[in-house]
Amino acid sequence: MKKVYILLIFSCMLLLTTCISDISSPNACFNEDVLPIFISNCTYAGCHNATEKKADYNLTSYEAIMKGITPKHPLQSEIYNTIKGSNPSMPQTPYPMLSKKDVYTIKTWIQMGARNTSNCKTCDTTNFTYGNRISTTLQTWCVGCHNSNNLGGGFDLSNYNGAVSAAENNKLLGSIKHLSGFSAMPKNGAQLSICEISAIEKWINKGFPQ
Numbered sequence: 001m002k003k004v005y006i007l008l009i010f011s012c013m014l015l016l017t018t019c020i021s022d023i024s025s026p027n028a029c030f031n032e033d034v035l036p037i038f039i040s041n042c043t044y045a046g047c048h049n050a051t052e053k054k055a056d057y058n059l060t061s062y063e064a065i066m067k068g069i070t071p072k073h074p075l076q077s078e079i080y081n082t083i084k085g086s087n088p089s090m091p092q093t094p095y096p097m098l099s100k101k102d103v104y105t106i107k108t109w110i111q112m113g114a115r116n117t118s119n120c121k122t123c124d125t126t127n128f129t130y131g132n133r134i135s136t137t138l139q140t141w142c143v144g145c146h147n148s149n150n151l152g153g154g155f156d157l158s159n160y161n162g163a164v165s166a167a168e169n170n171k172l173l174g175s176i177k178h179l180s181g182f183s184a185m186p187k188n189g190a191q192l193s194i195c196e197i198s199a200i201e202k203w204i205n206k207g208f209p210q
């Protein structure tokens, strides 16, 4: 009998920890994790931006994205159904399908209630090397429009050298700080957080540490 109880307690604990780790998943903050996936993969010219709204979908803001989302029910969410699986209907060719990680992030966010959350992580002010920080920021917010097949403004931000050359002519910082004389980036999206902008600024000022 004792054994059964121990087993029962153990399985309850296991269940509880899986639930908790799901709830606190770092990948489900709307403004920092979910929105950039849409901005960087779906809002190209001719697609789902505020002016063109293909299929009546503008994927540049929380309110507009929620039109295709049923909170807590990914499979009842039109947007999720178009991006999931091995042969998704979106993004359309020639644009690549979303990565498994991005699809999972969106799914988790929907399952958690699809709330308009932001600042879920504390600002890390000490980490600003390319490998540990900057490449992730650019990957999240910019690379969908700045890669070798899709060279927004002539810039490939998918690798170290490309990022350095955008930074060296001052356009990188000018565009993310929304200074006059530069195209404001990320295009179609809100400005990066002060935390991310200051990390990129430090990376530039320290001479682009790898």
Ligand code: HEC
Pocket (backbone or CB within 6 Å): 039, 040, 043, 044, 138, 141, 142, 143, 144, 145, 146, 152, 153, 154, 155, 157, 166, 171, 172, 175, 176, 181, 182, 183, 184, 185, 186, 187, 188, 192
């Ligand atoms: C939705 C697509 C899209 C996203 C997302 C995007 N860009 Fe751009 N970017 C462009 C296009 C297109 C241009 C060409 C200029 C224009 O149309 O505004 C451009 C231009 C630029 C330029 C040149 C600016 C200038 O004034 O000449 C820089 C630098 C740049 N982007 C950096 C970034 C960075 C950094 C991010 C992420 C934080 C980003 N972009 C996100 C599409 C995008």
